[in-house]
Amino acid sequence: MIKCTTFYFDDDGSIPNNPKLPLLVYTGALEPGSSEPGPVTTRLTGNGWQGTWINGIYTYHHYHSTAHEVLVVTGGSATVQFGGASGKELQIQKGDAVVIPAGVGHCNLDSSMGFRVVGAYPEGQNWDLCTGEPGERPRVLENIRAVPLPRNDPITGKPDPLLVHWGTS
Numbered sequence: 001m002i003k004c005t006t007f008y009f010d011d012d013g014s015i016p017n018n019p020k021l022p023l024l025v026y027t028g029a030l031e032p033g034s035s036e037p038g039p040v041t042t043r044l045t046g047n048g049w050q051g052t053w054i055n056g057i058y059t060y061h062h063y064h065s066t067a068h069e070v071l072v073v074t075g076g077s078a079t080v081q082f083g084g085a086s087g088k089e090l091q092i093q094k095g096d097a098v099v100i101p102a103g104v105g106h107c108n109l110d111s112s113m114g115f116r117v118v119g120a121y122p123e124g125q126n127w128d129l130c131t132g133e134p135g136e137r138p139r140v141l142e143n144i145r146a147v148p149l150p151r152n153d154p155i156t157g158k159p160d161p162l163l164v165h166w167g168t169s
Contacts, residue, residue, distance in 0.1 A: 002029050004027075004165065006023065007082065008022045009082065009088075009105075012105075014061075015063055015087075015104075015132050016103045016141055017083055017087075020101075020167075021068075021166050022166075023082055023099070023100055024098065024162065025092070026097040026098070027096055028095055029097035030072065030094075035072075035074045035075075037118050041120075043155070043157075044072070044118065046157065047154050048151050049123065049150070050120060050123050050124075051126070052119065054116060055116070055117065056111060056115055056116065057107070057108035057111075058107065059108045059109075061084055061106070061107040061131065062106065062130060063104055063105045063132075064127040064128055065102055065147075066125065066126060066128045066143050067125035068102050068125065069120070069127065070097060070099050070119065070120050071118075071119050072117060072119075072155075073095065073116070073117050074094065074118055075115060076111060076113065076116060077111065078093075078111035078112065079091055080109065081107045082100070082106050083105055084105040084132070097154070099162060102143070103140070103144040120154060123150070123151070125147065149168055150163075
């Protein structure tokens with residue numbers, strides 16, 4: 001059974017975060033034995049999330065202003081700081097997933113050997129890479145407001161839990 005926890009982050013002056021949508025952490029998103037990258041990629045694309053990739057998480061604070069993002073942990077564990085330099089440090093491990101709304105900062109502070117995630121974005125959304133530089137500000141705030149909601153939860157393929165927590169179902 002998936003446990004979903006929500007976290008809201010305020011604009012910290014550098015990382016805008018998202019004024020309306022919470023970060024979602026799914027503990028136990030994957031059933032035992034289903035955390036290999038291939039099946040995870042197939043699941044995400046089947047649920048309408050595209051542009052899948054397999055890697056880690058950048059070790060500097062960054063965010064995406066033009067897309068929401070899902071990270072599914074397929075190996076190891078990590079301490080990731082969400083919400084910018086004064087945000088919340090969370091432990092994520094194999095089998096967990098994190099849905100990151102556009103604008104919410106994330107940074108890998110420390111990870112185990114073998115830490116690996118499969119990432120993806122809602123259909124029709126293309127990511128950018130922003131780091132909180134002052135010149136980004138006016139453009140990214142408008143971008144974040146304009147990012148549409150996905151049609152489905154990346155893990156379940158249904159509205160719940162994503163769209164229930166994002167207030168649209």
